[in-house]
Amino acid sequence: MKLQLQLETIPVWDGLKEDSECFLCSLMKKAEEDGIRYYLSSAVMTPEVRVEMNRYGFCPHHSALLAEGGKPQSLALAMDTYYDENKKVFTPHIENVLKAGNARKTMKAAEALFEAAHEREKGCLVCARMDERLLRYAYTIASLWNTDMDFRKALEDSKGFCLHHTEALIRTAEKALSGDDLAAFCKSMVTLLQKNLDRVQHDDWWMTQKYKSENKDKPWNGAEDAQKRAVYKLIGEGRVIDPVRK
Numbered sequence: 724m725k726l727q728l729q730l731e732t733i734p735v736w737d738g739l740k741e742d743s744e745c746f747l748c749s750l751m752k753k754a755e756e757d758g759i760r761y762y763l764s765s766a767v768m769t770p771e772v773r774v775e776m777n778r779y780g781f782c783p784h785h786s787a788l789l790a791e792g793g794k795p796q797s798l799a800l801a802m803d804t805y806y807d808e809n810k811k812v813f814t815p816h817i818e819n820v821l822k823a824g825n826a827r828k829t830m831k832a833a834e835a836l837f838e839a840a841h842e843r844e845k846g847c848l849v850c851a852r853m854d855e856r857l858l859r860y861a862y863t864i865a866s867l868w869n870t871d872m873d874f875r876k877a878l879e880d881s882k883g884f885c886l887h888h889t890e891a892l893i894r895t896a897e898k899a900l901s902g903d904d905l906a907a908f909c910k911s912m913v914t915l916l917q918k919n920l921d922r923v924q925h926d927d928w929w930m931t932q933k934y935k936s937e938n939k940d941k942p943w944n945g946a947e948d949a950q951k952r953a954v955y956k957l958i959g960e961g962r963v964i965d966p967v968r969k
């Protein structure tokens with residue numbers, strides 16, 4: 724299915740110029756910060772937002788970021804009504820545990836309580852906002868690659884993307900491109916990935932060599948943080964974990 728989305732040309736070009744290991748990681752970290760800021764802002768005072776927050780809530784990762792976000796008043800308010808909502812869900816299960824007869828029935832009722840808790844934990848509003856942006860950024864990258872040859876060249880000469888976001892990019896490309904264009908984009912991005920995984924591995928290898936005494940005085944060639952880049956080039960940063968699907 725082809726989508727018509729508004730292009731995010733400026734953030735995507737700015738990201739590309741940043742020359743990082745994956746500018747989708749940088750854009751998504753920014754999207755995450757914006758999402759956390761939004762759910763700690765005065766937006767939580769509006770009834771529609773509160774209804775959504777009480778219904779869906781946040782994944783454990785984003786709940787923790789909200790807790791550490793330095794906005795006690797907004798969060799206290801949101802948590803108070805979230806607890807009320809929890810009570811509606813949990814109370815019948817808690818009563819079942821308390822009135823259960825033997826051990827088997829008690830454990831079964833406890834299991835139902837925690838199943839309800841897991842159900843309650845599903846879906847995250849911050850992840851949902853991040854996911855919308857990831858879709859638009861990835862769509863923009865595929866579209867620009869296809870229409871703007873300066874962009875294509877700059878992208879193909881760049882450090883590329885992490886493995887995690889390469890997948891997101893190629894999955895989204897189907898919404899922007901088709902046929903030969905889609906195949907060419909997919910091959911181009913996989914070539915870019917392969918080349919840059921090799922580059923990062925080479926930096927990582929050079930770090931292992933630098934720890935040998937005979938190489939002590941040789942230059943680092945930019946490999947000072949190679950071990951970390953080797954990790955994040957695979958897993959990415961600012962990952963969408965469990966977006967609410969409405």
Ligand SMILES: [Zn+2]
Binds near residue numbers: 959
């Ligand atoms: Zn990434």
Ligand SMILES: [Zn+2]
Binds near residue numbers: 783965
């Ligand atoms: Zn989340």
